[in-house]
Amino acid sequence: MKNKEIPYKIYLDESELPKAWYNLRADMKKKPAPLLNPATHEPMTAKELEGVFCEELVQQELDCDTRFFEIPKEVRDFYKMYRPAPLVRAYCLEEKLGTPAKIYYKFEGNNTSGSHKLNSAIAQAYYAKKQGLKGVTTETGAGQWGTALSMACAYLGLDCKVYMVKCSYEQKPFRREVMRTYGASVTPSPSNETEVGRKILAEHPGTTGSLGCAISEAVEKAVTSDGYRYVLGSVLSQVLLHQSVIGLEAKTALDKYGVKPDIIIGCAGGGSNLGGLIAPFMGEKLRGEADYRFIAVEPASCPSLTRGVYAYDFCDTGMVCPLAKMYTLGCDFIPSANHAGGLRYHGMSSVLSELYDQGLMEARSVKQTEVFEAAEYFARIEGILPAPESSHAIRAAIDEAVKCRETGEEKTILFGLTGTGYFDMVAYEKFHDGKMDDYIPTDEELAVYRAKLPKIE
Amino acid sequence: MKNKEIPYKIYLDESELPKAWYNLRADMKKKPAPLLNPATHEPMTAKELEGVFCEELVQQELDCDTRFFEIPKEVRDFYKMYRPAPLVRAYCLEEKLGTPAKIYYKFEGNNTSGSHKLNSAIAQAYYAKKQGLKGVTTETGAGQWGTALSMACAYLGLDCKVYMVKCSYEQKPFRREVMRTYGASVTPSPSNETEVGRKILAEHPGTTGSLGCAISEAVEKAVTSDGYRYVLGSVLSQVLLHQSVIGLEAKTALDKYGVKPDIIIGCAGGGSNLGGLIAPFMGEKLRGEADYRFIAVEPASCPSLTRGVYAYDFCDTGMVCPLAKMYTLGCDFIPSANHAGGLRYHGMSSVLSELYDQGLMEARSVKQTEVFEAAEYFARIEGILPAPESSHAIRAAIDEAVKCRETGEEKTILFGLTGTGYFDMVAYEKFHDGKMDDYIPTDEELAVYRAKLPKIE
Numbered sequence: 085m086k087n088k089e090i091p092y093k094i095y096l097d098e099s100e101l102p103k104a105w106y107n108l109r110a111d112m113k114k115k116p117a118p119l120l121n122p123a124t125h126e127p128m129t130a131k132e133l134e135g136v137f138c139e140e141l142v143q144q145e146l147d148c149d150t151r152f153f154e155i156p157k158e159v160r161d162f163y164k165m166y167r168p169a170p171l172v173r174a175y176c177l178e179e180k181l182g183t184p185a186k187i188y189y190k191f192e193g194n195n196t197s198g199s200h201k202l203n204s205a206i207a208q209a210y211y212a213k214k215q216g217l218k219g220v221t222t223e224t225g226a227g228q229w230g231t232a233l234s235m236a237c238a239y240l241g242l243d244c245k246v247y248m249v250k251c252s253y254e255q256k257p258f259r260r261e262v263m264r265t266y267g268a269s270v271t272p273s274p275s276n277e278t279e280v281g282r283k284i285l286a287e288h289p290g291t292t293g294s295l296g297c298a299i300s301e302a303v304e305k306a307v308t309s310d311g312y313r314y315v316l317g318s319v320l321s322q323v324l325l326h327q328s329v330i331g332l333e334a335k336t337a338l339d340k341y342g343v344k345p346d347i348i349i350g351c352a353g354g355g356s357n358l359g360g361l362i363a364p365f366m367g368e369k370l371r372g373e374a375d376y377r378f379i380a381v382e383p384a385s386c387p388s389l390t391r392g393v394y395a396y397d398f399c400d401t402g403m404v405c406p407l408a409k410m411y412t413l414g415c416d417f418i419p420s421a422n423h424a425g426g427l428r429y430h431g432m433s434s435v436l437s438e439l440y441d442q443g444l445m446e447a448r449s450v451k452q453t454e455v456f457e458a459a460e461y462f463a464r465i466e467g468i469l470p471a472p473e474s475s476h477a478i479r480a481a482i483d484e485a486v487k488c489r490e491t492g493e494e495k496t497i498l499f500g501l502t503g504t505g506y507f508d509m510v511a512y513e514k515f516h517d518g519k520m521d522d523y524i525p526t527d528e529e530l531a532v533y534r535a536k537l538p539k540i541e
Numbered sequence: 542m543k544n545k546e547i548p549y550k551i552y553l554d555e556s557e558l559p560k561a562w563y564n565l566r567a568d569m570k571k572k573p574a575p576l577l578n579p580a581t582h583e584p585m586t587a588k589e590l591e592g593v594f595c596e597e598l599v600q601q602e603l604d605c606d607t608r609f610f611e612i613p614k615e616v617r618d619f620y621k622m623y624r625p626a627p628l629v630r631a632y633c634l635e636e637k638l639g640t641p642a643k644i645y646y647k648f649e650g651n652n653t654s655g656s657h658k659l660n661s662a663i664a665q666a667y668y669a670k671k672q673g674l675k676g677v678t679t680e681t682g683a684g685q686w687g688t689a690l691s692m693a694c695a696y697l698g699l700d701c702k703v704y705m706v707k708c709s710y711e712q713k714p715f716r717r718e719v720m721r722t723y724g725a726s727v728t729p730s731p732s733n734e735t736e737v738g739r740k741i742l743a744e745h746p747g748t749t750g751s752l753g754c755a756i757s758e759a760v761e762k763a764v765t766s767d768g769y770r771y772v773l774g775s776v777l778s779q780v781l782l783h784q785s786v787i788g789l790e791a792k793t794a795l796d797k798y799g800v801k802p803d804i805i806i807g808c809a810g811g812g813s814n815l816g817g818l819i820a821p822f823m824g825e826k827l828r829g830e831a832d833y834r835f836i837a838v839e840p841a842s843c844p845s846l847t848r849g850v851y852a853y854d855f856c857d858t859g860m861v862c863p864l865a866k867m868y869t870l871g872c873d874f875i876p877s878a879n880h881a882g883g884l885r886y887h888g889m890s891s892v893l894s895e896l897y898d899q900g901l902m903e904a905r906s907v908k909q910t911e912v913f914e915a916a917e918y919f920a921r922i923e924g925i926l927p928a929p930e931s932s933h934a935i936r937a938a939i940d941e942a943v944k945c946r947e948t949g950e951e952k953t954i955l956f957g958l959t960g961t962g963y964f965d966m967v968a969y970e971k972f973h974d975g976k977m978d979d980y981i982p983t984d985e986e987l988a989v990y991r992a993k994l995p996k997i998e
Contacts, residue, residue: 091554091555091621092621093555093621093622095552097548098548098549098550162924164548164549164550165549165550165923165924166924176622176696194651195924195925196920196924196925196926196961238920238921239921239922239924257966257970258715258963258966258967261966261969261973262926262963262966262969264969264970264973265920265921265926265973266920266921267921460722463653463722463723464692464695464696464722464723464724465696466622467619467622467623467652467653467696468652469653469719469722504653506653506655506715506719506963506964507963509714509715509718509719510715512718512719512721512722513714513718513721516718516721516722
């Protein structure tokens with residue numbers, strides 16, 4: 085019945101590891117809107133950005149024309165420790181669902197950071213090292229990005245300073261301990277270490293923090309410390325560039341077996357995984373060489389694409405970062421405390437926002453308990469305990485496969501399994517104990533944050 | 542300098558997955574001593590064992606002559622979800638150590654159980670299913686075996702009842718939660734559910750349990766429940782048989798590149814990983830076809846090979862199991878509460894005990910803090926956060942590689958990296974905080990337990 089010639093797991097050879105990252109923006113006719121200086125509302129110059137980011141990363145951030153960026157040898161060598169990542173044919177899941185659909189997933193969880201975040205962490209750490217910096221600062225929410233950056237910095241001998249959203253810091257002591265194992269210093273945010281942190285603490289005593297706030301602290305720390313720059317694990321175009329390695333490998337693996345996906349699904353928080361996974365496929369679509377359906381899956385509790393507006397907004401709560409045009413809920417929006425896992429950023433990558441606005445990509449939101457139901461179902465059948473973030477994509481993939489069962493269509497579905505849930509057992513426990521709810525922000529709530537969006541032009 | 546033609550990771554093709562397990566006992570001239578009936582001191586018959594274990598597993602347990610057992614198709618299909626496991630060339634570690642040694646490790650941690658335990662769990666669950674049983678019972682200490690068995694049972698639709706050593710149950714709530722995700726029921730041991738549990742609780746109120754005690758409870762539960770059998774994750778010859786898949790894959794991968802290891806190192810608790818890793822290499826040694834050095838590495842806090850005696854002993858605290866001849870510390874021995882991770886069994890696989898007694902294998906013990914130093918060093922260089930158990934082998938591998946640096950010898954070292962440490966962050970935290978000690982039992986203490994060994998002939 086099934087074409088058993090396709091193995092359960094397709095591992096590319098090391099020699100097939102991509103030699104260059106693919107810059108999707110080069111194939112976009114209408115480019116994403118530029119970052120703006122929050123004071124002048126003029127496009128940010130390289131010089132301005134270089135106070136915050138490493139020089140070569142600034143070049144990558146601003147370049148909408150160069151199609152490929154060579155992956156430095158040092159980064160490729162690091163990649164070889166955990167890449168190529170497997171492309172898995174979900175035979176067991178297909179059989180259990182009784183669907184004629186063919187399901188594939190690109191599994192990025194086989195490394196200690198537990199996710200795809202390492203792909204960009206090592207790149208960003210490499211450029212910081214190359215520039216002769218002492219270290220980097222960053223923020224982390226669920227902790228995957230902070231872990232990934234700690235690993236990359238340990239490998240290169242860079243100092244790593246992580247501001248961890250306070251509620252995660254307290255709820256995920258083991259994530260913290262992994263970062264410590266890799267020599268990083270981890271500070272709960274908001275903290276008293278920065279001016280913006282002190283200001284937020286004064287205005288909101290007892291706050292458990294947010295990603296936007298931790299970003300502000302990390303940026304301030306970078307620009308006020310000698311020999312430090314700030315790095316970010318999602319949202320930015322440079323991150324999507326590095327993450328294109330996911331899609332490039334997936335496409336090479338599928339091409340080897342003559343398989344063309346009909347639907348490509350990824351979870352979407354800031355967009356790092358989704359942007360990386362779809363990049364080469366979307367490139368073909370933009371060039372008119374092939375067509376695919378792309379589905380971004382976001383949490384119903386933080387629905388930037390499905391319920392946000394496409395507008396210029398601050399990337400952080402402290403408003404120290406450049407303005408980015410994106411689908412956003414407003415930079416003060418914080419998802420319900422009951423929301424488990426990542427995907428809690430108020431905005432969305434400018435690249436993906438623009439593609440979505442052009443109608444080249446679909447988006448849907450899913451409720452938390454539906455996500456965990458899919459996660460547990462998947463774990464029992466495919467053996468891998470997925471991260472809550474990744475499980476958003478699993479939910480949508482299962483839903484699409486069930487539709488195929490009903491229509492009899494033999495569609496090929498590809499989704500991104502971004503990581504593992506080993507550090508998310510508190511959330512799983514809540515789910516098992518029936519203590520997880522599906523809080524969804526009301527229109528009135530969203531309107532409050534929307535009203536505070538900066539007025540640009 | 543380094544032969545870069547060998548990739549960082551050697552992944553065999555699915556078609557190269559072993560089709561049969563290798564039974565090392567077939568090549569042993571002097572066979573391991575048989576299991577004895579504790580009442581009669583006569584060798585256990587198949588019929589007697591079948592009250593406790595599944596029928597086909599009893600055959601495997603008793604068979605010292607059949608060289609290969611075919612791996613059932615269903616088990617091979619399950620293996621394909623996470624196997625072949627990579628053989629990794631530790632280029633980064635070699636470079637950092639500045640050693641001329643070539644270091645390889647077989648990494649068994651890329652699955653949700655986090656260890657090699659899944660290799661035998663699926664085999665044992667399969668035979669239980671085939672026999673038409675309702676479910677299986679088992680014990681777990683560090684939790685890897687319990688997780689693996691839960692996964693296998695979820696996949697096959699078998700009930701799974703796990704007795705978890707109480708201190709682990711309390712210290713590792715996330716392990717418990719993973720098992721629950723896979724539908725297993727988990728009971729802290731000793732419990733009031735069994736006669737032996739009640740007896741132990743009465744004699745030792747407030748005890749935090751031991752592996753030997755949890756085994757007794759699981760066995761009692763199996764033999765007193767309709768449609769249940771007991772399964773065990775280590776020590777037994779059947780387990781070593783299933784785990785031979787580790788060594789067979791490693792050997793195939795090395796042979797492909799014409800590499801012959803000089804030294805093969807594995808951590809040793811009950812012996813499941815070590816026995817599996819060395820099997821095909823030891824087979825060559827026994828048949829006079831090749832020579833290798835084998836090193837078993839055990840914790841100094843539970844030194845069954847290096848400080849135990851080779852004698853018949855009970856496998857469990859409750860003395861409900863058959864007697865096995867093995868290197869043992871005495872069935873009442875419990876390692877210090879300060880001992881982190883697994884490798885806490887009082888005895889050692891009969892097969893490995895016999896090989897060690899014949900001088901075919903070396904053994905050494907290492908202190909806990911030395912193990913965690915090696916673990917953290919390895920994590921920062923090779924990217925993988927190792928389990929404390931696996932880190933015993935890392936310690937010895939590093940020590941051997943450093944010797945090579947001193948002597949200039951270009952030895953090839955192979956070690957087993959059995960699993961990941963994601964659920965061991967409490968132990969890592971202790972280590973970071975300087976709260977880990979190196980308690981080693983005194984000769985006087987060991988003599989007390991030794992005096993209680995059963996007198997057989």
